[in-house]
Amino acid sequence: xxxxxxxxxxxxxxxxxxxxxxxxxxxxxxxxxxxxxxxxxxxxxxxxxxxxxxxxxxxxxxxxxxxxxxxxxxxxxxxxxxxxxxxxxxxxxxxxxxxxxxxxxxxxxxxxxxxxxxxxxxxxxxxxxxxxxxxxxxxxxxxxxxx
Numbered sequence: 001x002x003x004x005x006x007x008x009x010x011x012x013x014x015x016x017x018x019x020x021x022x023x024x025x026x027x028x029x030x031x032x033x034x035x036x037x038x039x040x041x042x043x044x045x046x047x048x049x050x051x052x053x054x055x056x057x058x059x060x061x062x063x064x065x066x067x068x069x070x071x072x073x074x075x076x077x078x079x080x081x082x083x084x085x086x087x088x089x090x091x092x093x094x095x096x097x098x099x100x101x102x103x104x105x106x107x108x109x110x111x112x113x114x115x116x117x118x119x120x121x122x123x124x125x126x127x128x129x130x131x132x133x134x135x136x137x138x139x140x141x142x143x144x145x146x147x
Contacts, residue, residue: 038111064114084115
């Protein structure tokens, strides 16, 4: 039987709404059965009074085209990224940005098994690493048990 509980960090671990900058929160099931999809929920929130944009490159808002997560087991071993690696033009074109309306949020889900080599039962920690590319602050890592 699969545990369908989702770990989403409480509001106290998120940036204060007074920051008025875009930020993202990750969530994942606490326990995932070996062979099942490993779905990471990624929510971008805009606490500001005006619309804000972020670059969707290296976020779950586009297909897995680059390594933007560090996934490590309990021993600190990093899981290999095996997905595509996109070549990008600079500066990013206008269509590479996503607008989040004031006081709104956007949610997407990505199956990380489509790009990362996770095969053995263990406890894993996922950390978002592309804040400098996307412009999104992601204050917390998430963990799950793969069994």
